Amino acid sequence: MTRINAREAAVQLCYALVMSGDPPPVCLDNFFDMDHFSALRNEEELFDLYSVAPDTVQLAYINDIVTGVADHLAELNDYIAKYSKGWQVYRISEPALAVLRVAMYETLYYPDVPAASAFNAAIDIVLNYEDETVVKFVNGILGSYSRGELAAL
Secondary structure: OOHHHHHHHHHHHHHHHHHHOOOHHHHHHHHOOHHHHHHHHHOHHHHHHHOOOOOHHHHHHHHHHHHHHHHOHHHHHHHHHHHOOOOOHHHOOHHHHHHHHHHHHHHHHOOOOOHHHHHHHHHHHHOOOOOHHHHHHHHHHHHHHHHHOHHHO
16 A cells, blocks of 8 residues: 555545544544455445555554544634635535545644645545535645645744
8 A cells, every 4th residue: 555545545544533433543444444445445435545465564554644623623624714715614515524624634633744745635535525616625725724734833
């Protein structure tokens, strides 16, 4: 599994957390259960993403992202609300929110990951789930967030 695939898996898991209401350890255990993971490989649209299981480093990264996003959900939602001019967070689609949360979490808590790298990956991932209008919206939020929050760091 590549780093971009690990990011996308983390996004999917962050989405699953919100939708299921399960705590991160339960969600992670369910997702990486061998039967479930094997079933994902058999879905044609997911084959590229899940053709290779994550190694221990990637699994630790995914676990940290998912747990970190869950632990900092209120903070991340505050940033999204601040930079989504004129939109309430509850009106943003859950897939787009998952992408935004992962990208922002990486820029805040992974100093070795350049913001441009996290944001480019976020746009690549959101393209898989949303239409062009939402992609532009996500890009705008990330750009505003970068100019507002990351410029101060």
